[in-house]
Amino acid sequence: MDANTAKEVLHDLSPLIKVYKDGSVERLKGTSHVPPSLEDQTTGVASKDISISPEVKARLYLPKLTDPDEKLPVLVYFHGGAFVVDSPYSSLFHPFTNILAAEAKALIISVDYRLAPEHPLPIAYQDSWTALQWVASHVIADTSIVKDPWITKHGDFVKLYVGGDSSGANIAHNIVLQAGVEPLPGDVKILGLFLSHPFFWGSKPIGSESKENFDGQHLANRVWSCVYPSAPGGIDNPVTNPFSEDAPSLSGLKCSRVLVCLAEKDLMTPRGILYAETVKKSGWNGEVQLVVVDGEDHCFHLMDPHTEKAKDLIKQLASFIS
Structure with missing residues (x-):
């Protein structure tokens, strides 16, 4: 037994x-673990693992360079997994990040934040903010910070992006809002934010959402009560419900471009659509793009990044970054 x-x-x-x-x-x-590689056989991307702080780790991805001093867009990326599973090193996220780094010709820092329930929220948000601050600190001449040579040599901080999938997209949204309140080191500015199938939920249905998913027993509710049991307002806490009464205005997003990628069959898609519409109406001064992929479900492009629709979506993400 x-x-x-x-x-x-x-x-x-x-x-x-x-x-x-x-x-x-x-x-x-x-729980799978794929090692980093000096040269990925499929994409040619180099990867390595680093420590940002005693608690926060990351995997860095450097695409093949045409010039040894080439400067590249920088993406700080947050993986999905409902705040409870997966990592940058998993067999789900490592191949995807290799492909995205090659396609976008971007330097990617994939953040390994601590997982709930052992480390309940808001720890993942705090770890992710620490990671973004550390990345931005590469522009300042502070010798007390241990910097990474890939980022120092190849990072183009005029093209700094933040993005994520599912719960990682939720983190990315909250981090870019935080950057509107607390400036980054060196006054670095975030150029763009991408949210792929973002994990947003609430206690009441909105738009085309079905009432039957709002009896409190949906997986999203059960995940939330597990990962953030002390959240004021429960599932309507602003970090997971950006449309709640006490949520900060989306005009506070500290970036100038937003891309929201959704899938037709995903139960969270109506909220993703509302998010894009709300940003546009908020008075935020920037460019919003919305992509909804027909016939697909939550994070389909991660499950198999080699289907035609997955390739198309990754190309759109890469185009946004590069």
Whole structure:
């Protein structure tokens, strides 16, 4: 008999994780680990793992250079996984990030923030902000900061982007809002934000959302109560419901370009559409692009990045960055 069968379950977030009343956590997916490579066989992209702080790690991706002193757009990227699974090193995210780095010809810093429930929110937001501050600090002449030579030599900080998928898109949104309140080191500016299938939810349906998904038992609700049990307002906390009454105005996004990528069959798509519309109406002074891919579901491009629709979406992300 499996030891876990006799234990009482506190949170069953299948197919992601199970959390038991004794505090143990069983991850059902997202635990694979792909090593970095000096040259990816398919894309030619080099990758390496670094420490940003004792708590925050990252994997860096450098595409093949045409000039040894070439300057590249910089993308700070946050992986998805409902705040509870996956990492930059997983078999889901490592291949995708290689492809995106090559396609966009961009230097990517894929952030390994700490996961819930062992590290409940807002820890992931704090780790991600730490990572973005560290990346921006490469422009200042502060010798107390341990800098990375790839970023120092090849980063073009006029072209700084922040983006993510699913819960990583939620993080990216919140980090770019925070940059509107707290300037980055060296007064570095974020040029663009991309949100791919962003994890936004709430207690009441909006637009075309079905009422039956708002009985509090939807996976999004169960994930939220597990990852951020102390969130004021619960599922309507502004970090997951940017349309709640006390949410800050989206005019506060500290960037000049936004790309929102969605999939027709994804239950979170109506909120993604509302997000793009709300940014446009907020008085925010920038350019908003909205992409909705027909016939596909949540983060389809990660599950198989080699389908035609996935290739098209990755090309759109790359075009936005480059």
